[in-house]
Amino acid sequence: MADEKVKVIDKTENKIDSVKSEVPQMKLTAESIKDRLALIPERTAKALNSLKEVKEAFSLPVTMSGLNQEQRNNLNMAFDSAGGFNAIYESLTQHAYDLGQYPITSFVGYGVLQQIAQQGLIRACVQTIADDLSRKWIKLTGCDDSDKLEKLTNLLRDYHIQDLFHKAVTTTGYMGGAFIFVDTGEDDLTLPLAVNDLSAELKGKDASVKFIVVDPVNVSPIDYNCIDPLRDDYMRPRMWQVLGRRVHASRLITFIENQPPILLKPNYNFLGIPQAQILWDYVIHFNDCRASTARLLNKISLLVVQTDMDAVLSDPQGLDLFDAKMEFLERYRNNDSVFVCDKDSESVMNVQTTIAGCTDVVRQSLELVACINRTPAVKLLGISPSGFNATGESDLKNYYDYIASKQELYREQIQTILKIIQLVNFGKIDPAITFEFEPLNEENKATQAMTAQTKIGALTQLVDRQAMSAEELREAVRQDQDLGLNFLDEELPEELQQATQTDLMTDDPNAQHGNMFAELMQQKQNADTGNKNSLVDMAQKTFNNSNE
Template structure:
């Protein structure tokens, strides 16, 4: 036996790896480089860098000197780990073509201008004619539409601007008079004479760049606030440009963001990308949730020899493949297996991605996408009320100061003076239903009846309030008509304004 074992082939010893060698993993540099190039799909990273406007915004002779005003330490900021910078107006304009970004900006702008404003007056004087002329001027100059477009630009690009076109005291249009265009626009009848207002025009931020701004002393009023703007080669004083910025960036980033703010598109991009990936994944999953496997003879194909019969067999299988068809297979050599991917819970994942996309814009799903809540006693009233409160806050922070300036300019143009007793307020967006209005009127009428019975009010007091309330159905009631009030025995007696009812 020992002699026979001598002629047997001895097996080569298998090397046994030590625990240290098992734990160690070597990854090639090529694989790492490919992973860095690929990255996570849908995510964009932009280095923080100086913003450079397109050619023509700054005069060629002034370009180097103006751009040199930006003293932000970009190298230091990028070295300490800044991951996101300004993507540029070209990239943001590209995002505005997607419905997800467009609906966020446009829907909020529509809600901010849907009900618009109502004028109020102080004192006892009748200013109806003045208010009518102001409203006509605002409509003539399309202020409501321009404010909506400026809010959309703020959502797309992070900044909206409206230029005020005026005639100079010499009678020339400001855009044709460089000296007038660069001078401040004071709210004074000596600067804004009657009939000097020409138009209001919206200007996209890509065509503007800040001129002179102070960046040395944070204690001064003009710190990081441009005193003038370059608009396609022309110098425009800041008082002639109405600025709309809802999401300010820190001072250290203002120059890189062209003195604008964060756009809604830039904030919502990770959430929109997550939604797009989820939507595409769900679509792919539904499209191929069922996988059919035909087990057949693959010997010739796997060995490298040509096998046209296999391709024809696959075509025949696809021709017969149908829920109402009959699939015939070889009993000895073939077998069919079907794998189905469960689809339960997929719709919930997709709905959550949509909700996250809507949450970043502070717009409820029913307002943004028209999707109503599901479930027993589900309602969106609470979310809509919260959204209307948010819109009211946005109106006050973005619109109020600019709208006050527009109305003052219109008054100087129409009347030659500014009436401090004329003010305005934004009309509330929330509306009561017809049933809720009827119930509120019933409660109010019962309260008035109690006050009249107790002698607190006279019937003519309630009548006057109903006649002057613009929301009352008796708004056009003539106060000169006679009022009949019930007497103590229930018999009505005529009451006029000169002879009040006997309420004793």
């Protein structure tokens, strides 16, 4: 759509004309392509400049384990002879790259991520997810020894595992991954750490352990398998380097989210795609919309002065007088001022710029950030939902389901920490001990009462129809966590054991009176039989009378 420009015309026309400026159609030139390519990171741009640089960028890395220099060169030559490098350079991806479409994304680097982590909206997105992942924490289950579970729960509190978990998932959101270092006091960190009942390092009266969160900016892989995808350690480093110290992978509990494709794992330090990097593009667009709308407010009102410009330019003092008049008009431009102009040679008019729809554009760009973060606007931004009978409860329920699924990604890490704490403090691992994440989406009391009433009513109907016994009813009620009756004993009290099933008080009136229903049915059958016999006798008597 062509833009409209307002121009100041000569006094003889005495009006404002709206003319349409012709917007030249964008042509694909070398300069335009160069401007577009300027948006691409320098490292990525250089990698595809020539076929030689493509070979240098996409050759096998020097850090690849299991191959020496000669083997890597042979594999590179085989890939080149098969046309692999030419396919990269002359592919559709290269064509789109030449057009400035930026189809290539890569890891932006930890230095950039450290700067992005300071952005307010990025922090709100990452912190909201991290807070909800660790807010309700866990509940230990699976063991009949309640004292042991209580002691283990207190040990989790003493080791500050909840705070460590929160810090680890927060770092994962910013950096794509994080590590929890298991410090047992061992000097040789290249030795593997065995987390089982045979571990000599984690057992004994002198055994101790500490857990330390390590930022991935300090960690880099050393030894990893990238040649045999049939092994379970494919693209999983066996050894890490932490600022010059070699550390076995078993001593670092790894947190990863947003797993990248297998070919990009080395680019992301064998961790995940940072959530901050995913959000950054959408946050940039939101900031651009917000800043553009703010600039529009400064131009919402334009004061147009119509005057004789020929007279102003021809008079030696004309420009000075004109500037003084414009400065005077600008200084006293408010609702309380009065501007006087020549009726015949001058006029003043105000042109208003509409801002309708700008709020919707800014709001939509902000909601898109929340959408990418999979967080409802009412949770992330505090924006109340609009519409008839809108409460936002369904959005929160879906969000809590997403949090629950995200918590399961870290179950193995938390279970490993539980095993380590058991070995250090109890000397052995109880395989029955596990945990459940406390649900975030709790029903209100009224809803819980209605749910419990419905469940008990359904179980009672099964007892009335003799589909289950009283003992089975008691066990079902005791095991249902929603009913809150788990304090009941497994066995029935003596007074209930002596009572029969039909003596139990239920909603069925027949069951409250023993076998009354069966007796009534028997009486009805006897009555029907008697009526049938009487009808036969009456028919026989009628037949005899007719014969006589």
